[in-house]
Amino acid sequence: MTADIVIDFTRSEGAVLRLIGQVERRGFEVTSMTMAEHGAGPARLTLGVAPRDASRSFDTLSRHVAKIHGVTSVRAAERAPFMERAS
Amino acid sequence: MAALAAPIAQARTAPFTGAHAVVRALEAQGVEYVFGYPGGAIMPVYDALTGSSLKHVLVRHEQGAALAADGYARVSGKPGVCIATSGPGATNLVTGIANAFLDSVPMIAITGQTPTPLMGTDAFQEIDTFGITLPIVKHSFVVRDPADIPSVFAEAFALATAGRPGPVLIDLPKDVTQASLAVPPGIDQTGPAPRRKFEQPGAGAIANAIALIEQAKKPLLYVGGGVGIAAAEQALRAFHARTGIPAVATLKGLGAIPTGSENYLDMLGMHGGQAANLAVQESDLLIACGARFDDRATGKLDTFAPNARIIHFDADPSEISKLRDADVSLIGEMTAILDALRPARLDIQDWRDHCAAMKTRYAPRYDAPGSGVFAPALLKALSEQAGDDFIATCDVGQHQMWVAQHCRFSRPQAHLTSGGLGTMGYGIPAGIGALFAEPDATVVTITGDGSIMMNIQELATIKRYRLPLKIVLLDNAQLGMVRQWQELFFEENFSEIDLYDNPDFAELARAFGIEAFTVDRRSEVPDAIDRLLSARGPILAHVRIDPRENVWPLVPPGAANSQMMEA
Ligand SMILES: Cc1ncc(C[n+]2csc(CCOP(=O)(O)OP(=O)(O)O)c2C)c(N)n1
Numbered sequence: 001m002t003a004d005i006v007i008d009f010t011r012s013e014g015a016v017l018r019l020i021g022q023v024e025r026r027g028f029e030v031t032s033m034t035m036a037e038h039g040a041g042p043a044r045l046t047l048g049v050a051p052r053d054a055s056r057s058f059d060t061l062s063r064h065v066a067k068i069h070g071v072t073s074v075r076a077a078e079r080a081p082f083m084e085r086a087s
Numbered sequence: 088m089a090a091l092a093a094p095i096a097q098a099r100t101a102p103f104t105g106a107h108a109v110v111r112a113l114e115a116q117g118v119e120y121v122f123g124y125p126g127g128a129i130m131p132v133y134d135a136l137t138g139s140s141l142k143h144v145l146v147r148h149e150q151g152a153a154l155a156a157d158g159y160a161r162v163s164g165k166p167g168v169c170i171a172t173s174g175p176g177a178t179n180l181v182t183g184i185a186n187a188f189l190d191s192v193p194m195i196a197i198t199g200q201t202p203t204p205l206m207g208t209d210a211f212q213e214i215d216t217f218g219i220t221l222p223i224v225k226h227s228f229v230v231r232d233p234a235d236i237p238s239v240f241a242e243a244f245a246l247a248t249a250g251r252p253g254p255v256l257i258d259l260p261k262d263v264t265q266a267s268l269a270v271p272p273g274i275d276q277t278g279p280a281p282r283r284k285f286e287q288p289g290a291g292a293i294a295n296a297i298a299l300i301e302q303a304k305k306p307l308l309y310v311g312g313g314v315g316i317a318a319a320e321q322a323l324r325a326f327h328a329r330t331g332i333p334a335v336a337t338l339k340g341l342g343a344i345p346t347g348s349e350n351y352l353d354m355l356g357m358h359g360g361q362a363a364n365l366a367v368q369e370s371d372l373l374i375a376c377g378a379r380f381d382d383r384a385t386g387k388l389d390t391f392a393p394n395a396r397i398i399h400f401d402a403d404p405s406e407i408s409k410l411r412d413a414d415v416s417l418i419g420e421m422t423a424i425l426d427a428l429r430p431a432r433l434d435i436q437d438w439r440d441h442c443a444a445m446k447t448r449y450a451p452r453y454d455a456p457g458s459g460v461f462a463p464a465l466l467k468a469l470s471e472q473a474g475d476d477f478i479a480t481c482d483v484g485q486h487q488m489w490v491a492q493h494c495r496f497s498r499p500q501a502h503l504t505s506g507g508l509g510t511m512g513y514g515i516p517a518g519i520g521a522l523f524a525e526p527d528a529t530v531v532t533i534t535g536d537g538s539i540m541m542n543i544q545e546l547a548t549i550k551r552y553r554l555p556l557k558i559v560l561l562d563n564a565q566l567g568m569v570r571q572w573q574e575l576f577f578e579e580n581f582s583e584i585d586l587y588d589n590p591d592f593a594e595l596a597r598a599f600g601i602e603a604f605t606v607d608r609r610s611e612v613p614d615a616i617d618r619l620l621s622a623r624g625p626i627l628a629h630v631r632i633d634p635r636e637n638v639w640p641l642v643p644p645g646a647a648n649s650q651m652m653e654a
Contacts, residue, residue: 013229014217021221063405069226069246 002031002050003058003078010070011043018068023049026064027056042072048079103271105233106131106264109197110139111271112240118168120144120159120523121197122152126172127212128199131264144523144552147544149176151516153183154542157192158480158520162500162528164318166193166247167520173199174212177258178219182510184254185223189507190339191316193252195243196220202262203231216258225253233266237273251403252316287419288400293427295415296374296398300430303372303396305438306332309355311384312339312506313377313401315499319421320344323376326425327351330433332374333442335363337384339506340377342496350439352446356384357642358488361449364640364648366442367392375399377421380410390647400424451493458609459633462486462561463493466533469559469616470494473529477501478521480530482514482538485567488638490533500525512541518556519548529557529620536562536589546599549625557619558627560592563634571637575652576644596627603627 005023009015016035023030032048049061058076066074109132113121122144125133136143146152149171156167167187171180177198187194200206201213217229226246228239243255300306314323320343327334327344334344335355344351355363364386367373373395378384385391388410399407400417407416417424455461466489470477479494480503481487487504496502503521505513518532539560549556566584573581596603606615606628615628640651 013231014221014227017218018221025222057408060405060409063407067403067405 001078002048003076005047005049005058005062005065006075006077007045007047007065007071008042008073009045009068010072011040012070015043015070016045019045019065019071020047022065022068023047023061026061027052028061101134102267104131104135104264104268105230105236105259105266106135108233108236108268108272109240109259109264110135110141112237113168114140115237116240116244117165121168121170122146122155122159122520123170123197124149124152124172124176126176126199128173128201128261129170129176129197129259129264130172130199131261132170132197132199132259144519144548146516146519147547148542149179150182150512151519151542151545151548153180153194153196154186154510154513154516155520155523155545155548156194156196157183157187157190157513158503158517159524160187160192160194160520161503161517162478162521162524166195166244168195168197170197171199172212173201173216174214177214177216181219181223182508182512183516184220184256186505186508186510186513187254188223188225190505191252191312192254193247194254195247196224196254196256198256198258199264200229200258200260203260204262206260216256220256223254224256227256227258229258229260230263231260233263233268234272236263251313287423288417292415292417293424296417296428297430299372299396299398299415300330300332300374300428301432304435305370306372306374306433306435307366307370307395308332308334309367309373309375309378310334310336310340310343311376311378312337312499313379314340314343314421315377317377317402317421319377319425320499322422322425326428330430331439332433332435333366333439335359335366337378337381337506338491338504340499341491341502342499345497346495350442352442354491355648357386358492358638358640359384359642359648360446360451360492361640361651361653362442362445364642364651365445367395368647368649370395372396372398375401375413376425377401379406385410386642386646386648386650390649457633460606460609460612460630462630462632462636463489465559465612465616465630466490467493467495468612469531469619470496472616472620473531476527476529478503478525478528478530480514480517480521480532481505482532482534482541483509483511483568484535484538485563485571485636485638486533486535486538486561488568489561492638511538514538515542515545515549515556515558518558519545519552519554522554522556530555531557531559531619533559533561535567536560536564536586536592537566539592543595546596546601550600554625555623556625557622558596558625559619560627560629561632562589562592562629563632563636564589565634567634567636568638570634574637575641592629593627596629601625601627603629605629605631607631
């Protein structure tokens with residue numbers, strides 16, 4: 001089970017490190033990462049994340065990320081499980 | 088307490104530098120004390136300190152500075168400030184910063200850094216302090232422009248105290264603090280932030296909580312450290328008194344409800360009392376109040392309070408349903424929430440009676456056989472005799488648990504313990520900080536013969552500032568808590584716990600210029616307590632205890648709280 005976490009945040013020194021570190025420390029693997037180039041304004045980081053064990057919830061992770069100073073919004077969208085069609 | 092040395096008058100007409108802006112910013116936040124230790128990269132700030140109103144407390148190891156700032160913050164309610172140089176100074180602060188992080192203590196940690204052009208070149212005493220501390224701070228800054236200093240400091244103080252408090256790091260490259268500022272930057276007068284800014288829970292959530300309380304037959308208040316942090320103990324006591332709902336507390340929640348109160352069952356958890364743990368297991372509604380379902384409190388989580396619905400209130404939304412799903416969550420200002428919770432009818436007299444009977448049945452006993460000192464009895468008597476001004480600062484180990492189990496606490500600030508990190512070496516620096524915050528309190532550090540050696544150098548700080556700290560050293564010539572676990576869970580395979588070659592602690596204290604005496608027998612305890620409490624300066628009681636003594640009861644690791652072991 002993976003989810004995309006979309007994080008809007010104010011740029012500051014170490015901000016990206018802080019976000020990725022929080023995700024890893026709270027028991028998730030970062031499986032993909034996209035960050036659009038931005039100017040001086042707010043930035044957006046989209047992380048694909050997978051829990052390292054079944055006890056981890058995306059909700060709790062989102063709340064932990066939202067607590068980080070400079071984060072303005074967090075959205076988590078679970079990805080539908082990949083289904084292969086039997087031919 | 089000795090007055091701190093007056094600042095040496097500055098004859099120089101030095102230019103206004105980034106370092107002066109740092110000092111001004113601290114003054115603007117109303118800081119009185121900073122705990123620190125100088126060195127190369129932070130020297131400009133030390134230079135500027137001499138002309139300021141700040142009182143600097145020179146410790147003898149940077150860990151002492153951070154832990155003293157922690158103790159100061161817990162007692163004063165204001166952020167503790169510590170300061171160190173780059174490299175080893177900063178790394179020595181790390182344990183204290185982590186301690187503050189895990190126990191939600193407001194702290195500003197200021198570190199020097201190599202000049203910005205050298206950062207990233209492995210320069211002398213360059214270490215990535217910002218990177219090392221990322222996981223253990225609420226936020227952190229590297230200041231790259233001296234003009235930013237006022238706003239960074241104002242923001243740091245606001246962050247450290249807002250919501251769930253915590254440490255904020257400010258890393259100051261030397262060129263930034265040395266830079267002259269043609270025009271002194273305006274002081275950011277934001278001032279200390281209001282301690283908490285919250286949206287309050289809606290009327291619906293409050294009504295749901297009240298409904299659950301009214302339906303419950305066996306409700307229980309589960310009180311954590313968040314109550315003291317939110318300064319909500321008066322509201323909690325009022326709620327507890329008007330509802331008569333029985334209560335238990337975590338290690339960090341002790342003192343929120345005074346020891347000995349009616350319908351109060353003391354501490355739950357690994358070394359909690361039987362009555363408290365059994366009440367949790369039997370309850371049908373747990374009202375978690377600033378508590379976070381920590382594993383030391385819950386034991387095996389999926390067996391904790393198996394029949395209970397949960398009302399959880401906390402300042403920190405990320406604590407809600409982190410470990411146990413809440414049926415009703417109330418996020419916001421705790422005093423307002425508690426005041427709003429006014430159930431109309433409660434039918435719980437049988438439950439109250441049952442809890443009271445369990446409390447009597449499982450009350451600790453103090454009639455240990457033999458004539459040696461029985462530490463639990465000593466601690467109980469000492470805290471009772473010290474009265475409401477008593478503040479205990481603990482180290483980590485068996486003695487820490489005996490303090491929690493047997494001392495009398497009249498307020499949350501009466502019990503300073505390293506609950507989250509479990510930092511051996513916390514006790515003495517925290518005692519120093521507590522005395523700077525409340526010079527008239529009866530501050531007692533309770534330590535072990537292992538822990539005291541972790542920050543023994545701070546006896547010099549106590550002597551220098553003539554702090555009337557009372558130290559009770561419970562000496563079992565062992566790393567007692569580790570020995571206890573080896574005895575119980577490692578088939579008595581005793582490995583590296585024997586401290587038979589400890590120094591003569593009373594002599595050692597005297598070498599630092601501190602009055603000291605040794606207690607060997609139970610019959611000497613009353614006089615020892617009198618001597619400790621009547622001493623006007625620092626004093627150390629070296630108390631020899633039986634090395635085989637264990638802490639009881641005990642929930643074995645990984646077991647349910649109902650599976651307590653007794654002596
Ligand atoms: C800095 C640090 N190192 C190691 C530990 C692990 N530890 C926990 S309790 C303990 C023994 C403490 O011995 P002592 O201070 O003599 O207290 P006692 O248990 O004998 O009362 C140890 C080593 C710790 N908590 N902190």
